[in-house]
Amino acid sequence: MNKMLAIAVGKRILKVRKSKKLSQDRLAILAKIDRSYIGRIERGEVNITLEILYKLSETLGCDPKELLP
Amino acid sequence: MNKMLAIAVGKRILKVRKSKKLSQDRLAILAKIDRSYIGRIERGEVNITLEILYKLSETLGCDPKELLP
Numbered sequence: 696m697n698k699m700l701a702i703a704v705g706k707r708i709l710k711v712r713k714s715k716k717l718s719q720d721r722l723a724i725l726a727k728i729d730r731s732y733i734g735r736i737e738r739g740e741v742n743i744t745l746e747i748l749y750k751l752s753e754t755l756g757c758d759p760k761e762l763l764p
Numbered sequence: 765m766n767k768m769l770a771i772a773v774g775k776r777i778l779k780v781r782k783s784k785k786l787s788q789d790r791l792a793i794l795a796k797i798d799r800s801y802i803g804r805i806e807r808g809e810v811n812i813t814l815e816i817l818y819k820l821s822e823t824l825g826c827d828p829k830e831l832l833p
Contacts, residue, residue, distance in 0.1 A: 697815045700814060700818055704814060742813045742814060743813065745811060746766045746811045748814065760829040763829055
């Protein structure tokens with residue numbers, strides 16, 4: 696797994712989430728993604744798919760490209 | 765699976781690949797991705813991961829964001 700990529704993407708997701716004052720629980724519910732998976736994504740522990748990237752960006756109200764390093 | 769997303773990404777990968785005059789075989793070898801998987805990606809049949817997106821964009825010499833709709 697490309698650990699650096701996963702960590703960089705995770706950090707951006709966490710940053711945007713916090714800027715929107717959303718908790719991980721709230722993001723998980725809104726994006727219909729498992730709460731623990733959100734945590735693993737933000738810690739850079741998983742190599743997410745484009746579908747997950749788009750679900751998150753749509754929920755966060757940002758361009759998916761903003762979440763890419 | 766978000767079929768529209770997969771198809772849109774596949775079309776962009778195919779377009780960039782052709783602009784670089786690379787065959788699917790050549791792209792597969794250079795990106796170290798299975799040749800048949802490249803075909804499935806370009807036909808929009810799979811939901812690729814960010815890691816695969818970055819491998820392809822690096823091999824194609826383009827920004828990964830260029831491959832996103």
